[in-house]
Amino acid sequence: MNAVRHTVFGLLLTSSTAWAGAPLAQTEAAAWLQKIAEASRHISYEGVFVFQQGGASQSQTLMVTGRPSGAHMESRLLTLDGNPREVRCSQQVSFTLMVNGSQQQIEKRLNRRHFPDLLPENAAELANWYSISLGTPSRAAGRDCTTLEITPKDVYRWGYVLCVDKNNAFPLRAVMINDEGQVLMQYSFADLKLGTQPKMDGHPMPAMPEAAKPATGSPIEVTELPPGFNRIAAMRRQLPNRKGEVEHWVFSDGLTHVSLFLEPVQKPVLPIKGQSKQGMINLIKRQVGDWQATVLGEAPWATVESIAMHLEAKPATP
Amino acid sequence: MTIKTATAPLASQAEEDALSALLDGELSQTESLRALARIHSAPAERTRFRTYSLIGDSLRGLPDTHPDFTTQVMAALKNEPTLLAPMPRRRERRPALWLAAAAVSAITWGLWQSLPDQPIPAPMAANAPRPVDVEPYLAAHQDFAQAVIAPAEMQFTQVSFVEPQR
Numbered sequence: 001m002n003a004v005r006h007t008v009f010g011l012l013l014t015s016s017t018a019w020a021g022a023p024l025a026q027t028e029a030a031a032w033l034q035k036i037a038e039a040s041r042h043i044s045y046e047g048v049f050v051f052q053q054g055g056a057s058q059s060q061t062l063m064v065t066g067r068p069s070g071a072h073m074e075s076r077l078l079t080l081d082g083n084p085r086e087v088r089c090s091q092q093v094s095f096t097l098m099v100n101g102s103q104q105q106i107e108k109r110l111n112r113r114h115f116p117d118l119l120p121e122n123a124a125e126l127a128n129w130y131s132i133s134l135g136t137p138s139r140a141a142g143r144d145c146t147t148l149e150i151t152p153k154d155v156y157r158w159g160y161v162l163c164v165d166k167n168n169a170f171p172l173r174a175v176m177i178n179d180e181g182q183v184l185m186q187y188s189f190a191d192l193k194l195g196t197q198p199k200m201d202g203h204p205m206p207a208m209p210e211a212a213k214p215a216t217g218s219p220i221e222v223t224e225l226p227p228g229f230n231r232i233a234a235m236r237r238q239l240p241n242r243k244g245e246v247e248h249w250v251f252s253d254g255l256t257h258v259s260l261f262l263e264p265v266q267k268p269v270l271p272i273k274g275q276s277k278q279g280m281i282n283l284i285k286r287q288v289g290d291w292q293a294t295v296l297g298e299a300p301w302a303t304v305e306s307i308a309m310h311l312e313a314k315p316a317t318p
Numbered sequence: 319m320t321i322k323t324a325t326a327p328l329a330s331q332a333e334e335d336a337l338s339a340l341l342d343g344e345l346s347q348t349e350s351l352r353a354l355a356r357i358h359s360a361p362a363e364r365t366r367f368r369t370y371s372l373i374g375d376s377l378r379g380l381p382d383t384h385p386d387f388t389t390q391v392m393a394a395l396k397n398e399p400t401l402l403a404p405m406p407r408r409r410e411r412r413p414a415l416w417l418a419a420a421a422v423s424a425i426t427w428g429l430w431q432s433l434p435d436q437p438i439p440a441p442m443a444a445n446a447p448r449p450v451d452v453e454p455y456l457a458a459h460q461d462f463a464q465a466v467i468a469p470a471e472m473q474f475t476q477v478s479f480v481e482p483q484r
Contacts, residue, residue: 109461110461110462111462233462239454239455239457239458240454240457240458241453241454241457242454248458250462257462257463259455259458259459259462261455272452273474273475274474274475275474283455283456283474285452294455296455296456296459297463298463
């Protein structure tokens with residue numbers, strides 16, 4: 001059955017990418033990835049992009065500005081439709097400002113990255129887990145772009161199609177696709193100015209108490225992770241709109257992020273599987289020893305299942 | 319997507335599928351008789367049939383005619399080092415078991431004001447997973463998600479514990 005599945009998978013990939021060039025050599029792929037990662041972090045920009053998920057019926061338009069500040073970026077996201085929301089990121093802090101009528105609410109974010117900054121600092125290493133091929137040149141936000149198809153080499157990650165500025169490799173469009181080539185979500189600039197000096201108006205950066213503390217020793221261990229995945233964060237935190245602290249770990253291959261939440265079991269946990277439309281987000285909740293483990297992320301079922309099933313309660317230390 | 323069951327040999331998966339199809343009335347008469355014969359002859363199969371029936375009834379929101387059901391499931395969870403596997407083809411067969419969570423996830427991130435109305439299937443079993451239970455986790459994960467502002471239209475289902483083949 002596995003062999004059959006792989007053959008079918010192979011055929012689908014072949015047919016969907018038949019028009020694309022052959023995969024680039026790994027060094028060349030790595031160079032492309034690194035170039036795109038650096039472009040999104042070194043070029044100042046201001047523009048408007050559209051985020052779509054689950055078809056055109058769900059879309060959100062956002063204004064985004066970003067400028068280098070030291071070794072990092074300062075950036076600001078502002079929703080242009082729907083409820084007013086603003087995300088501000090600097091080297092020190094990132095937060096979301098929400099406005100509902102006369103009420104304002106600020107939430108600290110634990111991560112400072114967002115589109116167009118999608119690739120990690122060590123983007124070249126992604127070439128170990130994804131193959132890259134050049135697709136048909138395209139156009140986005142009035143700019144000519146080079147198309148790169150980022151195809152996972154195994155079942156543990158989603159694929160991407162990136163359109164990057166032909167001249168400087170700045171990401172103009174990013175499409176996340178599943179193993180059948182269906183679009184899961186996409187970001188696409190509608191309008192973009194590069195190399196300007198954007199103003200960072202808006203809400204001043206507030207001083208906020210730390211939202212998370214370092215993780216303490218946990219009685220759970222992960223015996224095995226899918227290839228390329230590392231634990232990139234571990235903290236104790238409060239969950240939005242809920243009392244009490246949980247342990248939150250994050251595993252990533254640089255592009256895919258999977259969260260694990262651990263908390264003491266209050267009552268026996270019935271295992272639950274959750275899945276978003278087209279399977280983009282997968283979730284498992286299960287009991288491991290005296291702990292409730294919730295694993296979720298924008299990753300294939302195989303990834304979430306693998307992590308969830310490789311959790312073990314450490315033997316109690318006397 | 320292919321669901322990888324960590325369970326068991328393929329034969330058993332086929333048997334489980336047949337069992338599930340039997341319960342859903344999807345087998346021909348000949349196939350039904352064959353499946354029933356197997357249930358009669360194999361104790362493990364009989365247990366599984368009973369469990370499936372109970373879970374099915376419970377999830378359909380039928381009156382609790384098997385008061386010991388929860389106790390049994392809890393005991394099974396506690397005592398058996400069993401494996402996790404999705405209910406066979408549950409999604410296609412019983413769409414009513416899948417819960418729409420759009421409205422709930424929209425509360426935290428609030429970016430999606432006008433989500434299309436999704437009928438919440440009813441009746442819901444008392445112990446069926448509720449979207450609200452996992453919503454805080456989804457929201458917390460958003461900090462690390464590529465989709466900074468993605469709503470999560472999650473659908474949930476209970477997964478069953480199945481006995482490993484001995």
